Amino acid sequence: MLGGTGTIGRATVRALVGRSHDVVCLVRPGSDPGLPAGAEARFADVTDPVALARDGVRGEAFDVLVSCLASRTGAPRDAWAIDHDAQANALAACRAAHVGHVVLLSAICVQKPLLAFQHAKLAFEAALIASGIDYSIVRPTAFFKSLSGQVERVRRGKPFLVFGDGELTACKPISDDDLAAYLADCLDDPERRNRVLPIGGPSPAITPRAQGQALFALLGREPRFRQVPVGFLDTIIAVLSGLGRFVPPLAAKAELARIGRYYATESMLVLDPATGRYDAEATPSTGSQTLFDYYARLVRGEAVAERGDHAVF
Template structure:
């Protein structure tokens, strides 16, 4: 049986499963668990690189399993020994509808079912703040997974981060090459309070021990004021010692491209993924990553909780100075 969180036991006795451990947030969460003295098992795909995993997840047990197969998770992971909690950092790689349904919904719900069947007490789910206003396939998939977790009867913590540093760093190299910073509209349409992988990992881990973070939906951002895209661009130029140069992309043009691709995809189904990517781009160009006030329909920085100490601009400086690299991979559409 799983341990009772009310028992006076050291964290070394608490056995935690991490799903999605090979991503940047999964790795940061694993590191945070180990720093905090937890016993960690990371579930990875069978085709993951063993050497890299041993380096990135050093100190954790690594188990290969098909995350899309609930029965496989039960037999390969959960049935071998009792676990106290699961932290799921699963996320579709690019937001395409097929991938979103497979990972953000089916795989996540399967993991919830497997955890419940094997007596796991607590399930921490990494979601996204954009599910407040769902218009995209991956948002609907994440929201459905959230609902399945709430209905499961498990103790849950659903964490909805605002924005990630890597998602806001795609133009650093562009500006370093002397090109202007791209803005949608006037660059003041949206705002966010981005959070680092390290701070988010620590927050996910804090859900295990803090009773106030259980059975709640938890929006969370990083420290500091809400940043508009213009503010991000201005500070990037300042760090590079250059005069700000911006190129404005009309939002109407983005809507037009999305509309054309959407219409075309009804005739040519192979265009459906491109149409969804266009909708994703438009969404992030026009919607803030802050808590949404359901009564006013406005985003509210004051209502958006924050945590940690890492700031986006410190991250920009570290990238510029060669102290870190931007790992965006297939998430570049975000």
């Protein structure tokens, strides 16, 4: 298991252990794995092929590689180092470990690749498909944590921010536990082998405006929205890109702004290649947990939102 210490990774480890699999998680040296009971932690640097073989695989045989590994920021250098190179190292190690199946957590946004991390993910997907090893490439839609950044803002009496009119995009959010169950079930479902699998949560597709309306209703308040022009992000990107020619760290910030713009303007649904439009009906659903159930838990203080590096707000 790679990426087992992230929020989705931990949920996936729990799901795998709960299905009586023997799970070995490769974690960064010096980190606190905090893994669920029943999983073994091995400290190995997945960016170093030698260390991966020596400290991680240890000459043993494994049946399946499950990878929830992902770059933290999506910046070009980080994306290619983790979303491609580290994954490629693990794929090479699979041959020595006699792995017969790879379950890869990818992302639905690679359908329309405009960003460095999307190209890195697609390049590894292609390498995995060409490897001859059975694969299940899972492309989930939006995560609950990525859509929960404004809960505290609204609780404090501020308006819910939307780009444009709040109807530019839609998604079918999926919870960590529902996605983890889907990933774990890939090990035993032959119908999910050698396929690219887009997957969303159980609710109908919802827009950012609908998310805000539901949040205000849970708080018992009248909806208040503030519309942010997409051009605002375009200006930020242009300024940071220009300055980035002279100050490299600003070039990385420009890429982060591009990521924000992408999520503000592109739906996380299956893309119809014939029409170029996103199709909610063609986006499969799974699980039982809805985003609005999660919002209710946040409002009641029963859960704490963990913000992702790609969160816009």
